[in-house]
Amino acid sequence: MRSRNNLNRSLAVVVLFLVLQTGCSTAVKGPILSPMRPGLGLSEILNPDQLPAFRDDYDERLLLQSISNSIKYFKKIKSYPNAFNSIGFTPEKQIETLELFQDGYTRYKNSQQLNEFISENFRVFQAIGKMDMGQVHFTGYGTPIYDGSLTPTETFRYPLYGKPANFKKPYFTRRQIEEQNLLSGNEIAYLKSKLEAYLIHVQGSGQIKLSSDKKIYVGYAANSGHSYTSIGRLLVMDGKIPEEELTLSVLIIYFNQHPDELDYYLRQNDRYIFFKKVLHAVPHGSIGVPVTATRSIATDKEVFPPGGLAFAVIGTQKPGSTSSSKEKWQEEKSFFVLDQDTGGAIKTPARADLFFGIGDEAMYKAGNLNTYGKLYYLLKK
Numbered sequence: 439m440r441s442r443n444n445l446n447r448s449l450a451v452v453v454l455f456l457v458l459q460t461g462c463s464t465a466v467k468g469p470i471l472s473p474m475r476p477g478l479g480l481s482e483i484l485n486p487d488q489l490p491a492f493r494d495d496y497d498e499r500l501l502l503q504s505i506s507n508s509i510k511y512f513k514k515i516k517s518y519p520n521a522f523n524s525i526g527f528t529p530e531k532q533i534e535t536l537e538l539f540q541d542g543y544t545r546y547k548n549s550q551q552l553n554e555f556i557s558e559n560f561r562v563f564q565a566i567g568k569m570d571m572g573q574v575h576f577t578g579y580g581t582p583i584y585d586g587s588l589t590p591t592e593t594f595r596y597p598l599y600g601k602p603a604n605f606k607k608p609y610f611t612r613r614q615i616e617e618q619n620l621l622s623g624n625e626i627a628y629l630k631s632k633l634e635a636y637l638i639h640v641q642g643s644g645q646i647k648l649s650s651d652k653k654i655y656v657g658y659a660a661n662s663g664h665s666y667t668s669i670g671r672l673l674v675m676d677g678k679i680p681e682e683e684l685t686l687s688v689l690i691i692y693f694n695q696h697p698d699e700l701d702y703y704l705r706q707n708d709r710y711i712f713f714k715k716v717l718h719a720v721p722h723g724s725i726g727v728p729v730t731a732t733r734s735i736a737t738d739k740e741v742f743p744p745g746g747l748a749f750a751v752i753g754t755q756k757p758g759s760t761s762s763s764k765e766k767w768q769e770e771k772s773f774f775v776l777d778q779d780t781g782g783a784i785k786t787p788a789r790a791d792l793f794f795g796i797g798d799e800a801m802y803k804a805g806n807l808n809t810y811g812k813l814y815y816l817l818k819k
Contacts, residue, residue, distance in 0.1 A: 479741030479787025578804030607663030686805025723779030
């Protein structure tokens, strides 16, 4: 799922950004941020007055679980990018960071105490974001559950494919693969809808429920090596859906009402995803550990430290607001996350993708997150 890389999510992606790739919020303004090193996406905050107010709006149990997963990652890796080592983000220091934070987080329930604890014990780095202004575009992803079959039937006709024996990058385009039936013999499972199959491409993972009620789990194996084109963006450009109304739900409704247009839009996206069967129900991120709902993010691992502890401040949809409501993004959420995944469409310090979990509710929430905010990383002093 987009867990990516194991699920690499080379689609990684992003429910919305990958599928939709649009924005719905006002820009985040602030001072120009200077990266610690050329090519990295972090700027250290040296003035305590510029630190954010650390407040956690999500489930404590899930955060501690995600922290534990990152600690396991740091204990097992044999190498870590030198660019991050050079500014202090060594695996050893990351373990110290996570263990100290875990202790303070569980001890200090009062917001003031938590902020004092962080200020006294941690260096804080801000993501430089878009144009070094700190603006980060947040979208969501999840793992869908669809009915399917291991063999083709009249109902289940649309396959997910494994990586072919002759695979090398760049492979053939989506149009060439489909028109020439190039992947015959590499089928893993069949779905009842071509759009459902494509959405698993976008998420990088999926669960397929068989008629026996048994489930099989598929994860990302590789991508064709071609650039990604958002079908949501194409619909907006063609005037089919207003940009401010574009969500995953709206996109699904559109193609359910216009099934004859689906192939036209899909084949404008040259990138194709190959899958493999996996044993784990919970997707694994690009660092090889399970991703955790609302506690794992996917980012560009060349600009942000893999496995690191981060803090996000974002705008979210207010309860009861509509997609076109002017009040839509006025409710603010903040929460701690672990940077445990990546995606093929996330190649910038101005992007982050939040994992929402498995199933319909998670997919709904993921598909409706498309906003802007700020992202920070913590490191023990």
